[in-house]
Amino acid sequence: MAKSVLEKAMDHLALRPLSTNELRTKLSSSGKYTPDEVDEAIDICRTRGYLNDSLLAADAAQFLNACGKGRNLIRKKLRTRGISEEELSEALEKLTPENESAAARSAAAGKLRLLVREKDKRKKREKLFRFLISRGFSPDLVHSTVSELLAEEEDPVSFFNENEDALQ
Numbered sequence: 295m296a297k298s299v300l301e302k303a304m305d306h307l308a309l310r311p312l313s314t315n316e317l318r319t320k321l322s323s324s325g326k327y328t329p330d331e332v333d334e335a336i337d338i339c340r341t342r343g344y345l346n347d348s349l350l351a352a353d354a355a356q357f358l359n360a361c362g363k364g365r366n367l368i369r370k371k372l373r374t375r376g377i378s379e380e381e382l383s384e385a386l387e388k389l390t391p392e393n394e395s396a397a398a399r400s401a402a403a404g405k406l407r408l409l410v411r412e413k414d415k416r417k418k419r420e421k422l423f424r425f426l427i428s429r430g431f432s433p434d435l436v437h438s439t440v441s442e443l444l445a446e447e448e449d450p451v452s453f454f455n456e457n458e459d460a461l462q
Contacts, residue, residue, distance in 0.1 A: 299327040299335040307339065311350050314340075315376020351377045351385035359389050362401035367430025398431045398439045406443055419444060 297305070299321060306312060306320050314336060321332045339345040351372055358368045365386055372382050405425045412418045419440055426436040 299331045300338055302327075303335045303339055304344070307344050311353070312345070313347050313350055313376045314345055317345060319376075347377055348381045348384060350375075351381045352388055355385040355389055359393055359397050362397050362404070362429060364394060364398065364426070364429050364431030364435070365389065366432070370430070394431070395435060395439070398426055398429075398435050399443070401429055401431075402426055402439050402443050406447065415444065 302324070303317060303321060306317060312320070317336060317339070318332055321327055321335065322329065327335075336345065354372060354375075355368050358371060363371075368389075369382060369386065372385065377385075402422055402425070405422055406418075409418050409421055412421065422440045422443070423436055426439065427433065431439070
């Protein structure tokens with residue numbers, strides 16, 4: 295017995311939160327449903343509260359930031375999920391500079407532990423910089439974070455105490 299378009303939509307949303315664009319793509323790609331049926335199922339999911347791009351964008355932005363990702367990478371990931379620019383901007387506004395700074399610092403401290411054998415300070419700085427840029431942090435934030443961490447690394451007592459606090 296074939297599932298209705300609404301049942302199929304609910305099956306997809308039960309697995310993980312999806313954006314409207316992602317759900318439309320999944321339902322349309324099967325070829326079993328007309329565009330009108332897909333639109334109707336999406337409207338029903340929205341009215342029931344199962345599909346909310348604003349909430350999805352805010353939650354994803356907070357989660358990705360907590361995982362050590364910066365605004366630029368978060369923006370890119372949410373765009374690929376089909377989140378509109380307006381909802382994307384709202385989600386990124388909720389990220390405070392303190393949260394992003396803490397995420398950059400945490401990510402850099404983790405990378406710095408992996409660079410313990412690197413003796414050349416210039417290479418260590420470059421590797422940290424590239425790592426944080428690849429994580430989507432702004433160049434200004436990366437520069438200040440790397441400078442702070444490398445300065446603290448030269449003072450092992452404060453570096454150890456501060457990173458120990460971050461791990462707990």
